[in-house]
Amino acid sequence: MKRTLILLVVFLLLGGGAFWYLSTDDERNKMTLAGSDRDFALEDMSQLHKIFIAGRKGERSTLVRNENGGWDLEGAGPANPHVMEPLLEAIRNVRIKYKPSDNAVKNMVNVLATQGKKVELYDKAGNLLKAYYIGGSTADERGTYIIMDGAEQPYVAEMPGFSGNLSVRFDRYGDEWRDKLLFSEKVEDIKYLSVEYPKQKNQSFILEATGSDYTVKPFYDITPEIRRPFKEGSVEAYLVNFESVGAEAFRNEYSSRDSIMQTIPFCSITLVNTKEDTTRAVFYPIIKEKVTTQDRKTGDYVTTGGYLDRYFVLRNQQDFMLAQHLVMEKIFWGYASFYKDTNLLN
Template sequence: MKKNKTWLFIIALLVVLIVILWGVGRKKGVFEKSYSDFAISDTASVTKIFLADKIGNSVLLSKDEAGIWMVNNKYVANKDNIGLLLHTMEYLSVWSPVPDAAHDNIIKRMAVVSTKVEIYQENYLIDFWKIKLFKKERLTKTYYMGEPTMTNESNVALMEGASQAFIVYLPGFRGFVSPRYSAYEIDWRDHTVFKIRLPQIKTIVHENFEEPAESFIIEKVGSRTFQLKDLINERIIPAYDTAKVFDHVGGFRKVNYESVERSMSREDLDSLIQNNLFYRLSVEDMEGNVRSVKMFRLPELLITNYQTSDELIEEQYNLDRLLIEIEGEPEIFKAQYFVFDRLIQPLSYYLITNQEK
């Protein structure tokens, strides 16, 4: 009997040891998996993303109460860029661990060149079957996005707290994903210059500095009625093409700039702003808010060859792009004439000629 008890004790002890070893092994497997699990399964629950590089740039992308993504709690974020980042975070996959031969050097390199990524999500502390209680925002994932690999089709990445780095990629995408993790504020801001619908517009002021006589004002005088005034003499224009005016007033629903001007020095920009202003366009809404945009010609040097083989270098203007300054914003932006030409037609464009009468 005593012998049987001894065997039962030994068997029970073995069972306990097996359970403990299985649990440790299971935990170890989950632990290791967490260090290679970069993807976010539920991007709809993401509320904040913090990005910081190794040279001092950082940006906070956060979703406000209305569900609108903001940049550093100041600017509306670019929807396309946010969508691209969330898509990348959802499907980011591991190709393989970084090879041992290169691992230590890559870890050292990531300490100098990488972007820290913090992802915050709103989750329920209790989420069992259909019972969801105590919603709370918490930091769910932190990793470092490193440089592209030699193939330029993947990146190296390291989960915070891990000792093993991995090669990560985006299935179906040929390229590296690190540019989508930019820590520059300006890369995330919405590119909107004007975003106002026709019923909201009160006045539009056109100031043409190259041809002052072509300057004018459009004023709302009824729910769908406007008047045209010569800006210099403040003379009301008795007859104008209403279809053209309505088309123009309706053209401010979505006007975007192309990019921030980064190629020119501050000194060159100051000189350009001082000498190349050619137009100012100001739109006032029904609440009295004014959005004013200055436009500048972008110089371009052209070399013209003549039959004498002499070369004449003459200053022309870029025919595709211009620079703009939005009142209240410190940056200078690059924009396309393709977008702005239709908004800065001269006064004479809207007048009815004798042939049209």
């Protein structure tokens, strides 16, 4: 009887323990999901000073917050704000969508190991805030694989209000992060501007701010000064075009770069702002080649091309870029553009 009682007590204790374990399993699972291995979002973005992103093929990109609150690609100048904004949004808002099944974990880890990018976030003092790997997506492209550095459990992540693969926001390298603006100056901040057309010397000019006014004079000494009346507001109308002039892409690795730079450029523009910062852009024309094709309906042969399409641009003797003529033409004024036409004065 005594032995039976002891066995009964042991059975009740074991049963109670099992019931407690099973009843709290969901709660413990939730606590695990709320742990440090899934705390990816950086809510206080004011802490963030440096972002390091490394690819599996040796790509390295370091983005650093500058003194103006913007971002630079370390050692290469300003980062493109249109690229940085989606990246910072993902860093701030990434969250766990769900914990994958055990069967899916192995494949996710393999994808992260071969395709994932490592992301390290630092504060201004150089302290590591977060480090994780991100890359790969679910079959429906609505979830992104992610795992905290040093953790064993991967997750599927998402961002509220966004449907797609978050990893594309981190998937850039080198010049892809950089700002493609050639000029970005407010009218009142432009102190000096020279525009030189080597093949049209008489249209080349120098524009300077003199107090609250401006002077426009020929670039070359051999060019006679125009004596016609000045167009009121013409300088301001021209300078406003320099508030935002953007190239299409970087071409620093272009194989024919050196040979192109040996040719005569279409135009060279030098801008000096009130802080004495100088920006120089040299434009080399790209002529769209003529192509003759046959119209399928009429049978007639049509020739297209033979017009100015784009420019290669050398910026500050460093960057080789590609720019569209339709975007650039607004800054290609001639010396005579600032003066009234005498035929309209009579």
